[in-house]
Structure formats: C-alpha cells, structure tokens
Amino acid sequence: MPTNATSEKQLIESLKTGLYIDGTWRDASDGGTFEVEDPATGEVLTTVASATPEDGMAALAAAAAAQKEWGATAPRERAEILRRAFEAVTARADEFALLMTLEMGKPLAEARGEVTYGAEFLRWFSEEAARISGRYATAPDGKARLLVHKRPVGPSLLITPWNFPLAMATRKIAPAIAAGCTSIIKPATLTPLTTMLFTSVLEEVGLPKGVLNVIPTTDAGGVTGPIIKDPRLRKLSFTGSTEVGRSLLRDSADQILRTSMELGGNAPFLVFEDADLDAAVEGAMLAKLRNMGEACTAANRFIVHESVAEQFSKRLAERMAALPVKRGTEEDSKVGPLIDEKSRKKVHDLVQDAIASGGKLRTGGEPQAGAGYFYAPTVISEVGRDARILSEEVFGPVAPVVTFSTEEEAVALANDTEYGLVAYAYTRDVARSLRLADTMESGMLGVNVGIVSNPAAPFGGVKQSGLGREGGFEGIEEFLETKYVGLADPFADLQSG
Numbered sequence: 001m002p003t004n005a006t007s008e009k010q011l012i013e014s015l016k017t018g019l020y021i022d023g024t025w026r027d028a029s030d031g032g033t034f035e036v037e038d039p040a041t042g043e044v045l046t047t048v049a050s051a052t053p054e055d056g057m058a059a060l061a062a063a064a065a066a067q068k069e070w071g072a073t074a075p076r077e078r079a080e081i082l083r084r085a086f087e088a089v090t091a092r093a094d095e096f097a098l099l100m101t102l103e104m105g106k107p108l109a110e111a112r113g114e115v116t117y118g119a120e121f122l123r124w125f126s127e128e129a130a131r132i133s134g135r136y137a138t139a140p141d142g143k144a145r146l147l148v149h150k151r152p153v154g155p156s157l158l159i160t161p162w163n164f165p166l167a168m169a170t171r172k173i174a175p176a177i178a179a180g181c182t183s184i185i186k187p188a189t190l191t192p193l194t195t196m197l198f199t200s201v202l203e204e205v206g207l208p209k210g211v212l213n214v215i216p217t218t219d220a221g222g223v224t225g226p227i228i229k230d231p232r233l234r235k236l237s238f239t240g241s242t243e244v245g246r247s248l249l250r251d252s253a254d255q256i257l258r259t260s261m262e263l264g265g266n267a268p269f270l271v272f273e274d275a276d277l278d279a280a281v282e283g284a285m286l287a288k289l290r291n292m293g294e295a296c297t298a299a300n301r302f303i304v305h306e307s308v309a310e311q312f313s314k315r316l317a318e319r320m321a322a323l324p325v326k327r328g329t330e331e332d333s334k335v336g337p338l339i340d341e342k343s344r345k346k347v348h349d350l351v352q353d354a355i356a357s358g359g360k361l362r363t364g365g366e367p368q369a370g371a372g373y374f375y376a377p378t379v380i381s382e383v384g385r386d387a388r389i390l391s392e393e394v395f396g397p398v399a400p401v402v403t404f405s406t407e408e409e410a411v412a413l414a415n416d417t418e419y420g421l422v423a424y425a426y427t428r429d430v431a432r433s434l435r436l437a438d439t440m441e442s443g444m445l446g447v448n449v450g451i452v453s454n455p456a457a458p459f460g461g462v463k464q465s466g467l468g469r470e471g472g473f474e475g476i477e478e479f480l481e482t483k484y485v486g487l488a489d490p491f492a493d494l495q496s497g
Contacts, residue, residue: 008102012045017048017049019049019055019214020213022066022213023210028050036048038102039339041371046193049216050216050217050219051186051217053223056224056227059184059213060227067154067181070182082129082178083123090115093115094112096115097114101328101336103193104194105337110336114167121174124174125174125177125178128178128475128476134147144487145490147484147486148484151180152479156176156181156236157186157224159186159220159237159240159248160195160239162189163191169194171475176237177207177211177212179476182211184212185212186223186224190340199214234258236252237260238261241264242418242464242466259468261466262468264393265297265298267300268414268424269284269425270423270427272410272429273308274428275305276428280426285319285320289334289335293398295395299424302402303403303413309403313379320377335397337373337374338375339373343396344396347394347395347398348367348375359380359381361380378396378398380399414441415440420442421461422443422444424450425440425448441462441463444457457472458470
C-alpha cells in the first residue's frame with residue numbers, strides 16, 4: 001500500500017469532517033472546529049466540526065424520531081446492512097488502515113489487523129440480528145402460558161476511546177443496529193476521523209437517516225450531559241477511564257439508564273515455573289506491545305516465578321530492544337508513537353518511579369528524541385512492590401517485572417488491584433489453569449495466549465473495570481429489553497365445557 005505524502009493528503013482531503021445528524025453532514029451550529037494531529041510528527045492532519053450542546057440535542061431528536069420505524073425493521077434487513085458494511089470496510093481495508101495510522105500512530109501492520117478485527121463485529125452482529133429470540137412455555141402450575149420476547153432498548157449514546165478507532169466504533173454500533181436501536185456516537189477528539197469514514201460507509205450501504213448520528217466535540221461533558229439527562233435516551237455505552245465511567249454512571253442514575261461500561265485495566269501476566277519460556281516471551285510481546293501498550297487489555301504487571309524471572313526478563317528485554325521505533329507508515333515499524341505528549345510524560349514518570357523503587361532498567365527508559373511522541377520499549381525487573389507502575393495503568397511500551405514463589409502468592413499479587421478486566425497466565429499445568437479460572441478476579445483470562453479479544457467472545461471486566469459485555473452472544477443483549485407476556489390458559493374453555 002503506498003503511503004507517500006501525496007496518498008496521505010488525498011485520503012485526508014477525501015474525508016467528510018462535519019457532524020452527521022439525521023442523515024446530513026453539517027457544520028457545528030456555532031461553526032466551531034478542532035484540529036486532529038498526527039502523533040508521529042505533531043503536524044495537523046485536518047480540522048473537524050466540534051458539536052455544541054444544541055447539536056447534541058439535535059442528534060438525540062433525530063435518533064428518537066427514527067427509533068419507532070427502525071425498531072420495526074425486519075431483522076434480515078438490519079442484518080443485510082451490516083453485511084454490506086462488513087464487505088465495504090474489508091474492500092477498503094488499506095484506506096482504513098492508513099487513516100488509523102495517521103491519526104493514532106499504530107504501525108500499518110497493526111492497523112490492518114484492527115481493520116480485520118473491527119470488520120468482524122459487523123459480520124458477527126449481522127448474523128446475530130436474525131437470531132434474536134425468546135421463548136414460549138407453560139407455567140409450572142399449568143394454568144397459563146409464558147411468552148418472553150426481546151425488544152430494542154431504544155436510542156443509545158455511544159462514547160468511544162481514541163486507541164482503537166475502528167474496532168471500538170464497530171463493537172458498539174454493530175450490535176445497536178442489529179438490535180434495532182438508533183444511536184448517537186461521540187468519538188474521541190484525538191482520533192475521530194476513522195469513525196467519520198466508517199459513517200460514510202454506513203451511509204453508502206443504505207443505513208436510514210437518523211439511525212446513526214455522529215457528534216465529535218471538544219466539549220464532551222457539555223454535549224453529552226444534556227443527552228444523558230433526557231428521558232428519550234435509553235442506553236449509554238462507554239469505553240474509557242474508570243474515573244470518567246464513575247461520573248457517567250452518576251449522571252445516568254436519574255434516568256435509570258441501561259449502561260455498559262468498559263473501563264480501565266491493570267492486567268497481570270503470570271509466568272509459572274513450568275511455563276514454556278519461548279511461548280511466554282512471545283505472548284508477553286503480544287500482550288504488552290499491541291497498540292504500543294495503549295490498550296486496556298495490555299499486560300501491565302509481569303508476575304514471574306523467581307526461578308525463571310532472570311531468564312524471562314533478559315529474553316524479553318532483548319526482544320523489546322530490537323524493535324524498530326518509527327512512524328507507523330513505514331513498513332518496518334513495530335512501535336509507533338504514543339498518542340500525545342501528556343501520555344508520554346505519564347509513562348516516563350511511572351518508569352522513573354519504578355527505577356526509584358529499586359527496579360533494574362534492562363532496556364529503554366527514555367522518550368525518543370525528535371518529532372512525535374515516541375517512547376523506547378522498556379523492561380524493568382526487580383520492581384519494588386510499592387512502585388506506582390504496579391497500581392496505575394501505564395498505557396505505554398513498558399514491562400515491569402516482579403517475582404513470586406508460590407501459586408497462592410502469584411494469585412494474591414494479581415488480584416491486588418481495583419481493576420479486573422483481563423489476566424494472562426503461562427503454565428503447562430492443566431489443573432492450575434482450571435484453578436486460575438476460578439481464583440483470578442478478572443472478566444477474561446488468557447491461558448498460554450497473549451491476545452484474548454475476539455468478536456465471538458464476550459469482552460468485559462469485573463470490579464472497577466466495568467459493567468456489561470461487548471461481543472459474543474452477550475453483546476447484542478446489551479441493546480435489548482426482555483418483555484414477558486402472561487397468556488391465559490388456551491385450554492380453559494375446553495376444560496370448562
């Protein structure tokens with residue numbers, strides 16, 4: 001795929017960058033815009049319309065007006081729209097991949113992987129749309145019949161993060177469409193362009209007006225606050241920090257909104273004494289460096305048995321030190337920039353604190369000089385138990401290593417966090433794997449694998465990592481209400497006669 005300056009410019013210039021409300025691209029009501037930056041260069045890519053509170057309410061009005069008709073649409077029709085969207089995104093994979101690399105920074109190879117992953121939500125939920133079901137049963141006392149069926153929740157507000165611009169949009173939009181819900185999406189201001197390109201695709205494949213409305217904005221609270229407090233909204237789905245999630249849950253209480261919250265993580269990566277170290281190091285590279293570590297599923301704490309800790313740390317440092325760190329549009333790039341300078345500074349602060357705690361720097365440990373927000377892949381062994389990096393989400397290419405001596409100690413260390421999104425474990429002991437499935441306090445567990453995300457599986461966490469699930473059979477349920485109808489005994493007249 002060509003990635004020269006001309007092709008990049010042509011792609012950016014082809015984008016629609018306004019608000020998308022009731023099937024129409026428009027400017028913000030006050031004409032406001034904001035800039036989207038390339039984190040690899042610090043240069044401005046383009047400007048995007050910045051929605052006002054009035055624009056937000058217009059988007060809600062459009063979604064509410066379209067809900068009745070869209071909710072009554074045949075499941076097969078909704079399914080076919082999603083299937084066409086899957087085919088269109090797949091056909092334009094290079095375009096989506098380049099755009100994500102430009103606005104978010106990830107290497108092209110990873111961006112291509114995200115296109116495949118993100119598009120699969122469209123295909124998966126196109127299949128689920130036609131499989132929404134209920135049940136019909138006889139009451140236990142035999143005197144009535146029980147009918148249970150599912151209905152769309154209604155207008156939904158979807159708030160997505162910046163780190164997976166396509167996949168986070170499709171993971172929310174696809175089940176909403178499949179369930180028969182209209183929606184308003186607020187993409188992250190750092191990476192709104194991929195959502196806007198995807199919206200153009202949905203428009204092209206025949207999604208009716210009002211079913212999806214897009215409101216990028218620099219005034220997130222001012223725009224989404226009135227929407228959340230409006231009784232026409234019936235669902236809120238958010239992916240982002242736990243701190244913001246808590247605030248949104250409080251705001252949602254007055255309307256008793258259905259909420260899905262995919263929040264922060266502090267994933268432990270356990271390596272037991274019987275682990276295949278080759279596989280463990282390979283898995284660590286995947287779990288740590290996917291998206292430069294800017295993922296809620298990224299391994300945040302490497303908890304390694306004392307008998308293999310030195311060998312594991314040495315081999316992991318060698319692998320990470322060899323990675324090319326450069327702009328994602330270069331084909332040999334393996335580690336792109338972090339999203340902005342604020343994020344890079346936080347990463348460096350955590351690294352310095354870990355070293356101050358007694359940690360031994362194996363590789364990296366410094367921002368990369370020059371343009372962009374690059375940070376060298378870093379491994380720190382012998383990290384002190386009081387280091388901030390063990391309790392805070394690092395969101396960068398940094399691997400802190402601590403040791404343990406028993407399984408009980410490893411599990412206690414892993415669970416010693418307010419978060420519970422995902423955990424990873426490497427062991428050849430099947431019985432231990434089954435014990436970990438019960439004892440690890442996380443919504444997901446990867447055993448001898450470094451990536452667990454799959455559109456066919458339920459994604460979500462426990463504790464402060466959130467509520468609800470996305471993907472899998474469970475994903476569409478988040479956008480459905482269960483309705484029970486009690487029916488009189490149809491044989492009553494026959495029996496009385």
